[in-house]
Amino acid sequence: MANVTSLKAWQSLLTRTEQAQQTPIKALFAQDEARFQKYSLQAQNILLDYSKNPVDDATLADLLALVKEVGLDNWRDRMFHGDRINATENRAVLHTALRNRSNTPVFLDGVNVMDAVNRELARIKNFVNAVRKGRWRGYSGKRITDVVNIGIGGSDLGPRMVTQALKPYADDRIRVHFVSNVDGVEIANTLRPLNPERVLFVVASKTFTTSETMTNAQTARNWLMSSAFDERAVAKHFVAVSSNEAAVKAFGIRPENSFQMWDWVGGRFSLWSAIGLPIALQLGFKQFEELLSGAHEMDLHFRDMPFERNAPVLLALMTLWNSTFLGRHSQVILPYDWPLQRFAAYLQQAEMESNGKSVDRVGERVPYTTGAVIWGQLGIDGQHAFYQYLHQSNTVVPADFIGSIESSTPVRGHHEKLMANFFAQTEALMNGISAEEVARELAGQGLSEQEIERLLPHKVHQGNRPTNTLLLKRLDPRTLGALIALYEHKIFVLGVIWNICSFDQWGVELGKTLAARILPELQQAQNEGRHDGSTENLIRYFKQQREKLKS
Structure with missing residues (x-):
């Protein structure tokens, strides 16, 4: 163009x-x-x-x-048809397929993605019903009453917003909590009032390597172990939403308890997928389907x-x-x-x-x-x-x-x-309100001309x-x-x-890369001197003061 x-x-x-x-x-x-x-x-x-x-x-x-x-009609059709319009990552953009309630075929590289979408929705439905009806139980045989979603960005903001927005439609059978920040205060405050025998953790990370998410997931795992003292308890209290099967299995989550993510769904457009598990667990699967249906109706409006x-x-x-x-x-x-x-x-x-x-x-x-x-x-x-x-x-x-x-x-x-x-x-x-309107209003209140002149500029609203x-x-x-x-x-x-x-979202990556480089420096006695003067001295000051606080 x-x-x-x-x-x-x-x-x-x-x-x-x-x-x-x-x-x-x-x-x-x-x-x-x-x-x-x-x-x-x-x-x-x-x-x-x-x-x-x-x-x-x-x-x-x-x-x-x-x-x-600009050819919006063509770009719109290409998105709905599964073309790889995310050119920098060579990916299709098919969050609309996740809520395609009419079930019309959507092909990506010759494969109808609706088959995989429908299979995953069926798995979500079965899982949600098992938890909400008490068939899924924790390591001690007690039913689940609380779900803690561990994710960040799109794996947190969408489900967190929707569960808050639709609380009036929840029956309180399952209480949903969210942990996203690597600041330990959040996960500590979230877990403190909960009973580990009744908590289910949903770890949402496409790669299952996201630093913040996996740090929180490991802390949650340790918290559970402090009660269960049995590695087998992990399988009864953790499920994953990820595409990294090997990492999920290594964490202790059974393959059948890992839900699929696809590279043709961006994180910030993913609440319609298994990322929406907390939504379905709180509301029930029928209400989750209503959410999907409403989005699909808007898709049709936009398309047609x-x-x-x-x-x-x-x-x-x-x-x-x-x-x-x-x-x-x-x-x-x-x-x-x-x-x-x-x-x-x-x-x-x-x-x-x-x-x-x-x-x-x-x-x-x-x-x-x-x-x-x-x-x-x-x-x-x-x-x-x-x-x-x-x-x-x-x-x-x-x-x-x-x-x-x-x-x-x-x-x-x-x-x-x-x-x-x-x-x-x-x-x-x-x-807005004009100077003339303000003057009339103040005069009607009995103010003198001098008082009106003093107040008038402060009360004018330009509007527009x-x-x-x-x-x-x-x-x-x-x-x-x-x-x-x-x-x-x-x-x-x-x-x-x-x-x-x-x-x-390449702008998100640079800070993550630098943080990974800095972390070992915070754990070592000496800095490596690879930073600008400000960052170098901030790190040094942080480490010095931390040592003083320890002593």
């Missing part, structure tokens, strides 16, 4: 940026009474309103022309709907316009739904690890910023933390507001107050802050599956437009 910046639609969009920055979003509503109807759509159980963005009909037409010029009515495409285009063209390189995720408290952290990895790149697919540096800084937290908590920055700082931060029409745990009088804030914030961010609103009917497994898939496809669309590979 030619450099995207030379495409006709890209050049046309560049000419529109000045006008977009000078035209308030609320003026666009004044110009078009039907703006909401034109700039919103429903996909599955999700209403997407993108009307509060600085986009008019001509700009949207150029954005839609751009996705056609025209771009102008395609939710992932339109969500991606709003980010593209705000970030790449208008220079707003930060995006905040604001769920007004308490179970989604970890959704921003999940999206942070999904988007920043996917699209935080500076070279295109052939290794040439790109002349534009790819990816946005993704951050956020629950909206109500954020209102009392960082919304001041969103409303009145000089930095414009586009925001995604996510809420539900019906609470998954209704408590009288609460949900209406929550949603009143939800709607009020997007309105306030767009409209773009937002997307995603309104769910209810946060249930099916709707959550659709919501996650919506953002997955948004990430893919942006990667296609920016001409980058969204499915590798």
